[in-house]
Amino acid sequence: MSILIDQNTKVIVQGITGRDGSFHAKQMKEYGTQVVGGVTPGKGGQDVEGIPVFNSVKEAKEATGANAAVIYVPAKFAKDAMLEDIANGIELIICITEGIPVLDMVEVKKALDKSKSRLIGPNCPGLISPGKSKIGIMPGHIHRPGNIGVVSRSGTLTYEVVFNLTTNGMGQTTCVGLGGDPIIGTRFVDVLKLFQDDPDTRGIVMVGEIGGGDEQTAAEFIKSYVKKPVVAFIAGRTAPAGKRMGHAGAIISSGDSTAEAKMQMLRDAGVNVIDFPDEIPQALAAKL
Amino acid sequence: MKIHEYQARNLFAQYGIPIAVGDVSNTVEGAKAIAAKTGYPVVIKAQVLVGGRGKAGGVKVVGNEKDLVAEFTRIKNLTIKGYAVEQLLVARAIDIKKEYYVAITIDNVKGDAVIIASAEGGVEIEETAKTSPEKILKFYMQGARTLDAARWSPVVQKLFPDARLQKSATDIIEKLVKLFFEKDCSLAEINPFVINGEGNLVAADAKVIIDDNALFRQPEVAALRDAKYDDADELEAKEKGLSFVKLEGTVGCIVNGAGLAMGTMDAVNLMGGKPANFLDVGGSSNPEKVLNALKIILRNKDVRVVLINIFGGITRCDDIAKGILTALKQIDIPVPLVIRLTGTNEKEAQDMLTAAGLNIFTSMRQAVVEAVRLANKENVHTH
Numbered sequence: 123m124s125i126l127i128d129q130n131t132k133v134i135v136q137g138i139t140g141r142d143g144s145f146h147a148k149q150m151k152e153y154g155t156q157v158v159g160g161v162t163p164g165k166g167g168q169d170v171e172g173i174p175v176f177n178s179v180k181e182a183k184e185a186t187g188a189n190a191a192v193i194y195v196p197a198k199f200a201k202d203a204m205l206e207d208i209a210n211g212i213e214l215i216i217c218i219t220e221g222i223p224v225l226d227m228v229e230v231k232k233a234l235d236k237s238k239s240r241l242i243g244p245n246c247p248g249l250i251s252p253g254k255s256k257i258g259i260m261p262g263h264i265h266r267p268g269n270i271g272v273v274s275r276s277g278t279l280t281y282e283v284v285f286n287l288t289t290n291g292m293g294q295t296t297c298v299g300l301g302g303d304p305i306i307g308t309r310f311v312d313v314l315k316l317f318q319d320d321p322d323t324r325g326i327v328m329v330g331e332i333g334g335g336d337e338q339t340a341a342e343f344i345k346s347y348v349k350k351p352v353v354a355f356i357a358g359r360t361a362p363a364g365k366r367m368g369h370a371g372a373i374i375s376s377g378d379s380t381a382e383a384k385m386q387m388l389r390d391a392g393v394n395v396i397d398f399p400d401e402i403p404q405a406l407a408a409k410l
Numbered sequence: 411m412k413i414h415e416y417q418a419r420n421l422f423a424q425y426g427i428p429i430a431v432g433d434v435s436n437t438v439e440g441a442k443a444i445a446a447k448t449g450y451p452v453v454i455k456a457q458v459l460v461g462g463r464g465k466a467g468g469v470k471v472v473g474n475e476k477d478l479v480a481e482f483t484r485i486k487n488l489t490i491k492g493y494a495v496e497q498l499l500v501a502r503a504i505d506i507k508k509e510y511y512v513a514i515t516i517d518n519v520k521g522d523a524v525i526i527a528s529a530e531g532g533v534e535i536e537e538t539a540k541t542s543p544e545k546i547l548k549f550y551m552q553g554a555r556t557l558d559a560a561r562w563s564p565v566v567q568k569l570f571p572d573a574r575l576q577k578s579a580t581d582i583i584e585k586l587v588k589l590f591f592e593k594d595c596s597l598a599e600i601n602p603f604v605i606n607g608e609g610n611l612v613a614a615d616a617k618v619i620i621d622d623n624a625l626f627r628q629p630e631v632a633a634l635r636d637a638k639y640d641d642a643d644e645l646e647a648k649e650k651g652l653s654f655v656k657l658e659g660t661v662g663c664i665v666n667g668a669g670l671a672m673g674t675m676d677a678v679n680l681m682g683g684k685p686a687n688f689l690d691v692g693g694s695s696n697p698e699k700v701l702n703a704l705k706i707i708l709r710n711k712d713v714r715v716v717l718i719n720i721f722g723g724i725t726r727c728d729d730i731a732k733g734i735l736t737a738l739k740q741i742d743i744p745v746p747l748v749i750r751l752t753g754t755n756e757k758e759a760q761d762m763l764t765a766a767g768l769n770i771f772t773s774m775r776q777a778v779v780e781a782v783r784l785a786n787k788e789n790v791h792t793h
Contacts, residue, residue, distance in 0.1 A: 198626065223624035224516055225594055231521030232553030247723070261723045261754055276669020278721045281753065282774060285721070302668060304518040331669055334518060357672035360657070360679045361688070368653040368668025368690040371518070381676075397680055399673060400775055 124251030124296045125271070125316040125323070126214060126242075127190065131255050134159040134179065134188040134212075136203045137195035142218075144170050146194065146259055153262040155255045158186035179206045190214040192248065192257050200244060201226035208233045215307070216257050217244035227305035234307060241307025245369065247277035247299035258299065260284075268293015270406065271317035273310060274329035275300050275336075275369070279357055282399045283329055290403035295323045302369025304333075310340035318348045325351045325406045328393070330384055332358030333372045337384040341391040351409035352393045353402050356381045411620045413634045414457045416499045418616035421593065425585045427600075428612045432501025441482045441500045442475060448502040450474055454481055457497040458490045459639045466490045471503045493638070504614050505607030510569065511535050512583060513599035513617075514590045517550070523590065525549040525583065529569055531602035555591045557584055578611050579603075593631055594624030643706050650702040651692055659684025660785045662707040662716040662745075664700065666691050666725045674719045677774065683782035686713045691725070700733025705741060715746050717781035719774060722753025731759035735766055746784050750777035 133150070137143035138160025148171045151157045159174050159182040166177035176182035179191065191212045193203045200219040207215045208230075222244050234241055242249060248258010252265035264281060266288045274280040280299055287294065298313050300306055310328065317323045326348070330337040337356065344352055358367060359381040366373045373379075385395045394405045416434040423429060431448045434457060435441045445452045456468030463469060468490055470481045478500075488495050511531035517524045527547045530538050539546055549565050552558070562580065570576045582603075590598040599617040606612050625632040637645065647654030653668065657675070661683045665671035668690045675685035687707060691699045700718075707713055720730050730751060737743065750771040751759045760770050771777035 197623065221623050223594055223627070224596060224621045225523075225591060225624065228516065228521055228523060228553065235553075259724050264753070274669070276667065276673075278665075278667025278723060279669030279673045281667075281721045281723055282670055282673065285752070304516070305521045309519075329669070331672060336519075339519075355673070357669050357676060360675045360685055361672060362655070362657065365655050365688075367655060367672055367688055372668060372672070398677060398775060400773070 123320055123322040124254055125313070125320050126249060126296060126298065127251050127255045127257055129154070129156070129254040131190050131214070131257070132156045132158045132186060132188045133190040133192055133257055134161055134182045134186065135173070136161045136179070136191055136193045138162055138170050138173065138175055139165050139168070140194060143194035147171060147173055149262070150256055153256040155257060158188050179210045179212065183210050183212065188212070190216070190257060193217040193219055195219060197221040197223070201230055204230045204241065205233055208237045208239045211237075212239055214240050214242070216242045216246070216248050217307075218246060218248060218259060219243075220245040222303070224305060227303070231305060231307075242298065243301040243303075243306060245303040246301030246306070247280065249296060249298040251296045252294050260297070260299070264288055265297065266293035268295065269322050269324040270294050270327060271313075271320065271323040271325070272297040272327045272329070273300065273313040273317070274298070275302055275331050275371070276329055276357065279399070280329055283327060283355065283402055286400050286402055287327070292403055292406065295320060302371050304371040310336050311343045314340060314343055314348055318350055323350065325353070325410050327402055327406070328352055328354040330354060330356045331369070331372050332356075332361050332367065332381050332384075333369070333379050335379065338378065338387050341387040341393065344388075344393060345391040351406065353405045353409075354385075354388050354393045354395045355399055355402065356384050356388075356395065411622055411625065411632070411635060412459045412639070413618055413620065413631070414459065414497065414636065415455065415616050416457055416497065417634045418618040419499075421589055421618060422613055422616050425589045427582055427585050427589070428610070429616065430501040430504050430612060430614065432499060434497045434499050436486070436497050438479055438482050441478060441498065444500040445475065445478055448500070451503040452478065452500050453503045454478070454485055455499040455501070456485050456488060456490060456495040457499055458493050458495060459636060460491040460493060463490050468495065504604055504612055506602070506614065507605040507607065507609070509602035509604050511538075511601045512586070512603045513597060513601065514587055514595070515597045520550065522553060523551040525551070525587070527565070527569055531604070535601065551587075555587070557587060575605070575611065582611055582613075593618070594621045594628050595619060596621045643709065647689070647706055651696075651699060652703055652706070653688070653690040653692070654706060655688040656710065657685050657687050658712075659686045660712050660714040661781050662686045662710065662713040664689050664691060664703045664707065664716065664718045666720050670719065670721060674717065674774070674778070677778045678717065678782060681778050681782040683785050686710055697729050697733035697736055700730055701737045701740065704737045704743065708741070708743065708745070713745060715748060715781050715784040716743075717777060718747065718749045718751075719777060720751050720753070722751070722755060725753075726755045727751040727753060727759035728755040728762065731762045734768070735762065738766070748777050748781040748784065750774055
């Protein structure tokens with residue numbers, strides 16, 4: 123089994139006629155994802171790589187039965203794209219777009235809280251259940267089906283971690299990129315719970331970074347709920363305080379948002395916190 | 411983006427939030443003219459975008475023109491945390507009867523705007539939050555952009571004893587909330603929010619931070635940027651689509667993705683080296699970006715080796731290789747390059763770079779070890 127997405131997930135691509143949207147729609151389709159449609163207002167009736175384009179999410183959903191949507195539209199249109207998905211009852215929304223104003227996310231968060239939709243991201247690489255479905259921008263070929271769950275705030279650092287898992291014979295149930303923004307739809311605890319409840323996931327890798335308090339909340343949750351082995355890597359031990367390190371959320375603003383503080387809290391929760399990404403497979407193997 | 415106190419005061423004035431009369435100046439003559447209008451005593455405040463100006467001697471109350479001239483001149487010559495004082499605010503000193511704290515900001519986990527208020531203003535709110543959290547009131551907006559009167563009145567009643575002040579505070583905080591949402595703030599703070607000698611509420615300080623992601627739709631506020639506080643290299647990097655932060659070490663780093671870029675810095679440190687910078691070339695595959703990244707990094711004369719760590723996803727390794735080869739032709743690279751490329755199109759990239767006589771690593775660990783070895787080597791060729 124996998125979490126959140128599998129071979130039955132039907133996804134529509136918002137912004138499919140744009141540069142990123144069309145490229146990744148093709149990549150996802152080639153991977154085997156059920157990409158059933160695309161949405162670009164005013165371009166309904168066209169097709170991209172054989173994928174039909176619709177004018178609205180409503181039209182696309184009615185015509186295709188899509189239950190997921192992935193967003194590649196520019197930052198200034200991303201709020202409306204997410205609100206449109208929520209209004210039309212799309213169950214899983216994955217927002218890849220980076221640079222969305224915080225107050226736009228406050229509005230989206232309010233709509234989400236009143237709905238049954240789940241949002242992954244924004245400013246994230248998406249998620250993949252290897253061999254079944256890939257929704258996002260990660261290179262599919264480095265993943266293998268297996269029984270390790272991966273959850274991360276980063277993109278390429280996650281690829282590094284997955285690459286090390288795969289080359290050591292450890293496949294993955296699902297890899298989820300949560301996103302680098304301060305306000306995100308799905309957090310560590312949400313995914314940790316799904317992995318703990320997924321019978322096929324035997325071990326969990328968590329990749330965190332400086333800024334915010336989610337790793338601390340995750341540590342408390344792991345202590346009380348997660349029985350499966352968890353190995354963690356936290357990026358940003360050498361980051362200076364007060365500087366934004368690429369991600370809008372990656373900024374040390376107080377003593378407990380440092381990498382060291384997060385690592386300590388995770389260790390206190392029984393998590394094996396490693397120093398170098400290539401140490402993850404061995405650390406996991408020791409606990410499985 | 412941070413803006414100066416005097417700029418935040420101007421925003422407050424636009425929204426009708428009461429402030430002490432005054433203005434900003436960079437000359438003694440200008441200061442005298444302001445004080446002549448406001449009347450003495452006045453407070454002189456250094457306009458710097460770093461904290462701790464009070465402790466650094468950048469704030470002073472004076473009662474006459476002679477003291478104004480002396481103190482203005484003294485503060486004008488201060489350097490606070492590395493920044494020269496250029497502009498000084500001169501404002502009528504407020505006869506403070508009591509100090510409060512009020513701010514509106516974002517609670518990221520809740521994804522909601524929150525008003526934070528306390529009857530203990532004038533001090534570091536973080537300190538109050540630690541020592542006596544019960545003295546801090548939080549009011550969540552619950553997604554709304556205006557105060558919900560029914561939920562708000564019990565809060566304001568806790569803060570202020572009499573009905574007149576409750577009404578006045580509510581009126582001012584409504585304006586602050588309006589400013590917060592209309593100007594895409596991530597923080598709008600009044601500390602201290604004071605009761606003056608006449609018994610009226612006034613903002614005795616003004617602090618506003620604007621969400622960087624929203625500057626595209628806030629051209630008026632974006633124009634308030636004081637570029638002096640941005641590192642020139644960091645600004646240039648931003649213009650070129652790179653994310654760059656300068657550090658103190660000797661190992662220059664070029665990486666794709668913010669997380670891997672931080673992970674690479676940490677790895678350099680772990681292996682006994684010191685990273686010279688954070689640099690994320692971003693997700694796209696433009697070879698120009700590698701050239702620009704190298705140019706910016708090599709300007710730092712402490713750099714003894716450049717480590718390029720790429721995990722190709724959307725970024726194609728062959729595009730990065732093209733960028734490296736272009737850079738080798740176009741600019742002088744006086745330090746060794748240690749290159750690790752893996753992921754999308756790695757084979758093509760390796761062939762191109764090997765043909766040019768460059769050695770390529772596929773393991774991040776091996777590349778980091780080699781970069782640190784070269785950086786720490788005695789008598790390494792530097793520029």
